Amino acid sequence: MKAAAFAYARATSVANALELLAVHGEKARVLSGGQSLIPAMNLRLVAPEVIVDIGDLAELRGIVVKGDTLVMGALTRHADLLKSSDIVKCAPLLGAAAAHVAHPAIRNRGTIGGSLAQADPASELPACMLALGATIVVHGPGGERRIAAEDFFTGIYETQLAPQDLLVAIELPVARTGSAHFFQEFARRHGDYAIVGLAAQAMLQGDRFADLRLGYFAVGDKPVLAKAASKLAGATITPALLAEASDALSHELDPHEDQQATPAMRRHLARVLLARCVASLLNRPDLNIGGRS
Incomplete structure (x- = not known):
């Protein structure tokens, strides 16, 4: 398929882009890299009347x-x-x-x-x-x-x-001394959209988390900052405590079903990622017993 007909305007500055958006409002869409917008237009999922191209604005790079x-x-x-x-x-x-x-x-x-x-x-x-x-x-x-x-x-x-x-x-x-991160996702092939993924940032204090932020994706209608992380911050991490946090995570998430996975599968994979994340960040392989699948 091809995109529906549209008008094109190349912005010369941020101020000019804002002027164009003010004139055209909901009829316009912003074009930057185009890797999401152009496929959506070609599939007729969106049909803007005006494209405002900001790709030449060096001030935004x-x-x-x-x-x-x-x-x-x-x-x-x-x-x-x-x-x-x-x-x-x-x-x-x-x-x-x-x-x-x-x-x-x-x-x-x-x-x-x-x-x-x-x-x-x-x-x-x-x-x-x-x-x-x-x-x-x-x-x-x-x-x-x-x-x-x-x-x-x-x-x-x-x-x-x-x-x-x-x-x-x-x-x-800026990341401070003592900070650590974890990133992993499950996808059918590298580069495909994730079935479930986890981006985590932690502040370590000895063998404990002074802070832990768990950003899950592909588990609902938007990315989720998991509240279950609060159970792990400041505490000595034991398998029992990790299991408690894992259960809380399962109840917190509201995954959708599609051709890739059921909600139950997504909850399971989210728990697997939690175990892997905690084990990796704390260098505690014993905590990943339930997260090797």
């Missing part, structure tokens, strides 16, 4: 460290996460996740801002933003808004972005 904050422009590409020394030092979870995003051709074109705005519940990066405590920076008619990642994603392909808004940057706290 790049990764910089400002004090204790890592700032990524919305047009920074997935491939950039794999090459940036700042990502390695300040947010290594993103590099681990980016290696699982589709394939090189898509990573070379797809953008971080596009992935977050698309809000596919099976995507890796939205869950990473929950785990890392990210702030999403948005410009709109009322000026700049800063939205916590936990509040940004609202449903399947839905976010806090209004039709006249533009996602311009993402801010992350």
